[in-house]
Amino acid sequence: MATKTIFEKSISGRKGYTLPQCEIDNNISEIFPNGLLRKDPPRLPEVSELDAVRHYIEISDKNHFIEKGFYPLGSCTMKYNPKINDIVNVLTGFTDIHPMQPEDTIQGALQVMYELQNELAEISGMAAVSLQPVAGAHGEFTGVNIIYNYHKNKGQHRTKIIMPDSSHGTNPATSAVHGFEVVELKSNKEGKVDIQALKEVLDNDVAGFMLTNPNTLGVFETDVKEIADLIHSVDGLMYMDGANLNAMLGYIRPGDMGFDIVHFNMHKTFSTPHGGGGPGGGGIGVSEKLVEYLPVPIVKKKDDIYYLDYDARYSIGKVHSYFGNFLVMVRAYIYLKMLGDKGLKSVAENAVINSNYLMVKLLSEYPVPYKKNIMHEFVACGEKFKEYGVKTLDIAKRLLDYGFHAPTIYFPLIVHEALMIEPTETESKETLDNFAEVMLKIAQEAKENPELLKEAPQNTPVTRLDETNAIRNLDISRNLRRKK
C-alpha cells in the first residue's frame, strides 16, 4: 500500500513540539526592515508527534536492512555492524561537542582521532593518515587532489590518470573533476591489469594510476608491484581505491604493494551502518613523500597533550568544514579496539572463504568469467538466461521476492549481465546455503517459468517501478509539481 506523504497528513493547527517561553519581549518586525521579512511562510506540515513517528515507522517498514536479512551487494561490504557502536549516539561527550571548543576541552575526542590515525596507518602500511574525507569518493577526491598538487609543486603539468576498465565510476569522475584525462585500460583475460597495455600508454604525461585491489571483479591484482614500479618510473603516483580493503585486513597492506595513497571506506570496512546512503568516512593514508600534502589539521600529541596541527608544508588545504565525520571515527575506533590483529585477520579470512564458498555453490548455473584469485567477492554472468528472455535485472528482482537483497548488477561493465556478489565475513554458512539454494531455484524458474522473473517482485511493498516514467514525468518535489 502506498503511504501518503507527510504533507498530505498535515492538519492545520496541529503541533508536534514544545519550546520554552522566550522571556524576552521583542518582535521580529521591529528588529528588521520590512522588505527583508518573509511574508509567505514555507508550507511545512503540521502534525502531532505521534503522527510523525507513526508515519516514519510506517515507511521504514518498507526497507530491507541488514538486521532483517542478507544484503550481498558487491563492492558495498554490507556486513553486520556491532550494536556496541551505537553507544556513540548517546554519549553527549561525543555528540554535544563543538569543533571550535578549546582543545583542552576535547582531549578525549582528539585521542580517539589520534589513535585511529595511527591504527589505520599500521593496517595500511602508510606513513600518515588524514581522517577528514567523509566518503569513499571524498577520499578519492582528496587523493587525486594530492596527485594534482604533487606534480604542480614539482612544476610539472601532468594530464592523464590511468585506470582499468573495471574501475568504480567514482575513479574516472574524480579524475575528471580535476581536469585529468582518463585513460582506461582494457583488462586482460584474467580480469587483471594488462601490463603490456599499461606500458603502451605510459609516458611523462601520466599523473597517476587508480587501482582497486582486489579489483571490482574480486580478483587480486597479483602484478601490483610491477604496476607500481612502472608508474613510479615516470614519477606517477599509485592510488588505491580502498573499497575492497575488507578482503585483506591484517594480511596484505597497500603500502607494501607500492601504493602512495589509499582511502578507507570507514562505513564499509570499519563498521558504520550505511544510513540509507551515508554518512560514511573516507579517510586516506599516504606514503612518506606525500605526508606534507595531507589536508589540515592532523591530530598530534606532545607530552600527553593532543593537539590539532595545521602545519603541513604543501597541504592541499581542507576538504571538509571541520575534521570529517567524527562519530564515524568513534565507531571505527571501537571496532578496531575489539578486533585487534587477530580479529582483523579473521575478517579477511572469513570474507574470502565465504565468497569462494558461495561462488562454488553457484557455479553450476552462474558462471564466473574471472575466477582466478577470487577474494571477498565475485562477479557472475547471467547472460545465458537471455535465451529465456530473462535479464540479470529480473533475477535481481526475483531475489527480492525471496526476502534477499539483490547483488550489485550490471557492474563492472566488463562482465555482461553482471551479478556482483559480496557475502562479507559476518554471514553464516546457513545463510549462504539458503541464498545459494534460492539462486539455483531462480535459475530453474528462469528456464521453466520466465514470466515469474519478468513480473517480479510481487512480495514487496511495491511491484516493479517504472523508472522511465519517473524521468518523463519528473516529480522530485511537491513544489515543482505545484508550479508546473
Next chain:
Amino acid sequence: MPFISNTDEQRKQMLEEIGVASFEELLKGIPEDLIITKPLNLDKPLSEFEVTKKVNELAAKNTNTSEMVSFLGAGIYDHFIPAAVNYVIGRPEFYSAYTPYQAEVSQGTLQFIYEYQTLICELTGMYASNASMYDGATACAEALLLALRHNKNKKVLISSLVHPHYKQVIETYINPLEPEIVYIPHNNGRIDIEKFKQEMTADVSAVLIPSPNFLGVIENIEAIEPIIHENKKALFIVSTDPLSLMLFNPPGKYNVDVVVGEGQVLGSSQNLGGPLFGFFAVTQKLIRKMPGRIVGATVDTNGQKGYVLTLQAREQHIRRDKATSNICTNESLCTLAATVYMVLMGKQGLREVAEQSTIKAHYLYDKICKIDGFEAANSGPFFKEFAVKPPIAPAEIISKMKDKGYFAGVDISKYGYENQLLIAVTEKRTRQELDAFVDELEKLVK
C-alpha cells in the same frame, strides 16, 4: 572471534567444498612477500565491556556543551533536537540500509528523501533539491563547479565574508580547473556593493554570497541579484542557514540560481563538526546539472505510487568521467534527521526556533554593546550570530569565561577579523543565562 558466525568446523567444511586445504591456499598466486607474517602492531583486543568502559572514559574527558553555557557557532549550532528525531534515525530499517538502489525494497528511504527534497524546496523557494552533499562547504564548492561547467567562464566572485574554512575547501575543490577567484571586499559586515559592481564583468562564471554571512549579517540579496544577472551567463549562488529562511525572504524569491548551505541546524547534533550535511537546491533549468542523488515519484506495474532514484544519467556510476560530480555516498541519515525535525517542528515550531534565536541574540548584542569597552564590529542586520570587539583579547575572554562555565564564542582574530569575538545564540539560551553572561563579561573587563 567477534562478529563472525561460522565455527572452525564450518570453515573446514566450506574449504573442503571449495576444494582447498586451507585459507592460505586461497591466497596462492599472490606474491609471498606481500603477505604479512607477523602480527600488526595494534592493541590487544578488548571485550565489549572493556571497550564500553574505555569509550565512556574518553567521552567524559570532553567538556560537552550541555555542561556549559555555549555561544559557539561559526557554522555549527547548538539547537534543540526533539527526542523523536533520534528515535526515528535510530531505527535499523533506516540506518542499516544501503543506498536505495533496489527501489522495491527501499521505499522507506526513498519516500523520506522525496519529502526532504520537498521541505528544502519549501524553505529555499527553489524548484529542486538533491538528496544531500557532505556539508555546507562542499555544497558551496560543488555549486561553483556546476557553474564553471555550465557557462565555461573562468572568473568566480566570492564574498570575502564566506566562512574561512569554506574558503579553504572551495579553493581545494576548484583550483585544479584554474579559475580566477576574486574575493569581494566587505564593509561594515556586508559586501561592498560598489566594489562588487566593478568586478562583475562579462567573464564571470558565478557569484557566491553567503547570507547570513560568516559574521551573522544578512546580505541585501534583492540589490545584488540584478547586478549579477545583467550578465546573462553568470550564476548566482547563495549559501544560507536554513533556519533563517523561516524569517527572511527565501533566495528563490530573488531569482537566485543555486541555494546551498549547512544543514546541521536541522536536527543534527554538533558532533565535533561531523557528520553534517549540505543541502543543494536549484532552479528548474539547472536540474540536470545538479550533483548527487535525486529521488522522483513514479508508479509500479499495478499503477501504485512509489519512488525511485532518478536522473541517474548525471551520476558517476552511469556517466563515469562525464558525471556532474564524483559524489556517491552522501549524508542521508542526517537528512532523515532534518526531515523528521522539520516535520515535528512544523510551520509554527521552526519559525519559533528562528525567532527565539534571533530575539535572544539581539537582546544579548544590545547588552554586550553597552558594556564599557565593548564595541559592535558591524552594523548590518544580523540573524542569530554577531561579532563584537572586546576591550581585551578575545582569546583571553574565551579562556577566562571557560573557567566560569561559558563557551564565550569563537575568536575570529585568526581569520583576519582583528580582535573580534563571534557570538552565536540559539533558542536554548535562557534570559537568565544571557544576563549572567553579560554580568561576568562586565566583571572580566572592569
